[in-house]
Amino acid sequence: MTEAIVTVEDLSVCYGSATALDRVSLTVKRGEMVALIGPNGAGKSTLVDAMSGVVRPSSGRIEVRGRLAHVPEGRQLFPDLTVDDNLRLGACRAHDRDASWVYDLLPDLAGARRRRADTLSGGQQQMVAFGRALMAQPDVLAIDELSLGLSPLVVRTLVRTVVQLHDARGLSVLLIEQNARVALDICSRGYVLEAGRIVAQGSSAELAASAAIATAYLGGEIEEPTGRWA
Numbered sequence: 001m002t003e004a005i006v007t008v009e010d011l012s013v014c015y016g017s018a019t020a021l022d023r024v025s026l027t028v029k030r031g032e033m034v035a036l037i038g039p040n041g042a043g044k045s046t047l048v049d050a051m052s053g054v055v056r057p058s059s060g061r062i063e064v065r066g067r068l069a070h071v072p073e074g075r076q077l078f079p080d081l082t083v084d085d086n087l088r089l090g091a092c093r094a095h096d097r098d099a100s101w102v103y104d105l106l107p108d109l110a111g112a113r114r115r116r117a118d119t120l121s122g123g124q125q126q127m128v129a130f131g132r133a134l135m136a137q138p139d140v141l142a143i144d145e146l147s148l149g150l151s152p153l154v155v156r157t158l159v160r161t162v163v164q165l166h167d168a169r170g171l172s173v174l175l176i177e178q179n180a181r182v183a184l185d186i187c188s189r190g191y192v193l194e195a196g197r198i199v200a201q202g203s204s205a206e207l208a209a210s211a212a213i214a215t216a217y218l219g220g221e222i223e224e225p226t227g228r229w230a
Contacts, residue, residue: 003065005030005140005172006051011060013046020046022196023060028140030065031170033162035183035190035204037217043196044176045073048142051174066139066172067092073144073176075129079118083109086117086128090135102131105161123154130158134165140172141165147179155179159186180217184208192217 006028013021021043028034038044049055051062052070069090077086087099103110106127112120117128126146133141143162147155163186165171177183184190184204192200192213200213207213 002029002031004028004063005032005065006068006174007061007063008047008051009061011047011050011062012058013043013050013055014058020196021050021057024193024196024198026191026198026201028172028174030139030172031166032189033166033173033175033187035180035187036174036176036193037178037180037183037190038193040178041195042193044193045144046196047193048072048144048174048176051142064140067136068140068142069133069136069138071129071133071141071143071146073148075125077117077125077128077132080116082114082116083120083124083128084113087131087135090132092136096135096137099131099135102134105134105165106131106157108157123150126150126154126158130161138171140174142174142176144176145178146175147177147182155182162186180213 004027008024008026011021011024012019024047036044046055048070050057051064051068084099087102088097091097103113108124109127109131112124117125146158159182162173166173175183175187184207187204189203190207191198192207200207200210
C-alpha cells in the first residue's frame with residue numbers, strides 16, 4: 001500500500017473564539033493528486049496554512065514525509081523584485097537557484113524574467129507563484145486556488161503543467177479549489193470542506209455522482225474524469 005506523504009489528523013485551528021477548522025483529517029498518498037473543495041470561508045486556506053506552518057493548530061497532528069511547497073492564494077509575490085528574483089527566492093539551497101527549467105515549463109515567463117512582478121498580468125503572476133514553489137523541488141505541492149481570477153486559457157496552461165509534473169515526476173498534489181469541476185477532473189479523489197469540517201470524501205467519480213455535491217459545487221452532474229488536461 002502506498003504510504004501517505006501528508007497526514008492530517010483531528011486538526012483544529014481557532015482564531016480567538018472562532019473555530020476555523022474543527023477536527024479535520026485527510027491524507028495525500030505519495031504520487032497522488034487530491035482535491036479539496038468547498039465554498040469561501042470553509043477553512044481551505046487555513047488548512048494549507050497550517051500544513052505550511054503559517055498558522056499554529058489548536059490541536060491535532062500534521063505529518064509531511066518530504067518537502068512541501070505552497071502556492072498561496074493571491075500569489076503573494078515580491079512586487080518590486082523581478083520575475084527571476086521571485087523564482088530564485090523559492091529555492092531551498094543556493095546551488096538549486098537555476099530557474100531555467102521553470103522557464104522551460106512556463107515559457108510565457110521567459111520573456112518577462114527581468115520585469116518587476118507588479119508589472120505582470122494576473123496570469124503571469126500566478127505562473128510566477130507556481131514556478132517559485134516548484135523551485136523548492138517539492139515532493140508535495142499544496143496549491144491554493146490555482147484558477148482564481150484567471151482566464152480559461154491560463155487555467156488550462158497551469159493545470160496541464162501540474163498534470164505533466166505529476167505524471168513525469170510523481171509529484172504529489174493537494175489542489176485547493178473553488179472550481180470543483182477542474183479539481184475533480186484531474187484529481188483521483190477529494191474531500192469537501194464546509195464550515196471547518198470535512199462533510200464528504202471519496203473518489204472524484206463518487207463525489208461528482210453525489211446529487212448534493214453536484215448541485216452545490218458543479219451546477220449539475222459531471223462526467224467521470226476525462227483526461228483532457230494531459
